[in-house]
Amino acid sequence: MGKRIIAQRRGRGSTLYRANSHRYLTQVKYDNKINTNTQATITDILNDPGRNAPVAKIKFKDNTTTHTLISECSKTKDTISIGKDAKIELGNILPIGKIPEGTPIFNIETRPNDGGKLVRSSGTYATISSHDTSKTVIKLPSKQFKALNPNCRATIGITAGGELKSKPYLKAGTKWHTMHKRGKLYPRTSARAMNAVDHKFGGSNLGVTKTVSRNAPPGRKVGTIASKRTGKKR
Known part of the structure; x- marks a missing residue:
């Protein structure tokens, strides 16, 4: 038999x-207060077993904290500007309707205030293709184009951790632990x-x-x- x-x-x-999801760090998404113009400071950069990209712990002016994905070249004590009036700089979070064409972005919302759904893997980015009165078209890493609401939020830059796969696995045990935790x-x-x-x-x-x-x-x-x-x- x-x-x-x-x-x-x-x-x-x-x-x-089964994935050991109880060991994952936290749910990573945009906070609701990110709709307003504010600033936050990166207090720590953490490793999440559930993802390749590093996760940053950011602190707002009212001492509340949240977790978000960060761009390349970010470090602790950096200041992140948030809102529609934020400058076009690496790591800042803005509505995609306020971001110029050709700018790389990641952690993109598909609907306003859903927290971020697209382009969240390490080393990935999308590009602002065009703007219209009612929609913004972005070019995804798959070369496909997607039209979104201009009020959907995104982070400027490239998702950190892109060089992770450049380091080879020298031991089968290391590869096993990497796969087993997911x-x-x-x-x-x-x-x-x-x-x-x-x-x-x-x-x-x-x-x-x-x-x-x-x-x-x-x-x-x-x-x-x-x-x-x-x-x-x-």
């Missing part, structure tokens, strides 16, 4: 395949290298068909599912 394949075990959702499966064994008890493609039998019916049971539904054709198109 065979075992459940890894796809079935992951679908069950045991703790082995619930990612590592290392991954190819199905062909498994035993026959662990996967449909396992064992020394090379005659197993890759195509499978759409109505196949979960343990057998691997490969090309209900494919019309396989291989290169001639």
Whole structure:
């Protein structure tokens, strides 16, 4: 009798395949008071196990604090200007309708006051493409264009931590800990290298068909599912 394949075990959702989200630092989004013209100071730069980009703890004039993503070249004790009247400088937070064309931005809202949804990964940025009376068009890292409300907020610059992937993993254990803290499966064994008890493609039998019916049971539904054709198109 065979075992459940890894796809079935992951679908069950045991703790082995879940991300340790209780260890994540905090929810990172724009504060509601960022709608007003104000300033904040970076008091600390923190590491969040749930993301590659560093997270900054900022302090407002009324001594309240929040967490946000920062741009490259930012450091502690830097001052961030916030609001529609803020200067066009690295790290400042403004509505995208007030940012000139060609300016790199990140941590972009898709709707006003949603806290920031787009371009939040380390080393990424979007670009202001054009302005209109009712919308602002931005160019995303995927080269696609997206029209947004001019009142959506964004941070000027490039998300910090872009050189993270330039440093190679010298030990498999380091890579394992990086993947494990986010619930990612590592290392991954190819199905062909498994035993026959662990996967449909396992064992020394090379005659197993890759195509499978759409109505196949979960343990057998691997490969090309209900494919019309396989291989290169001639």
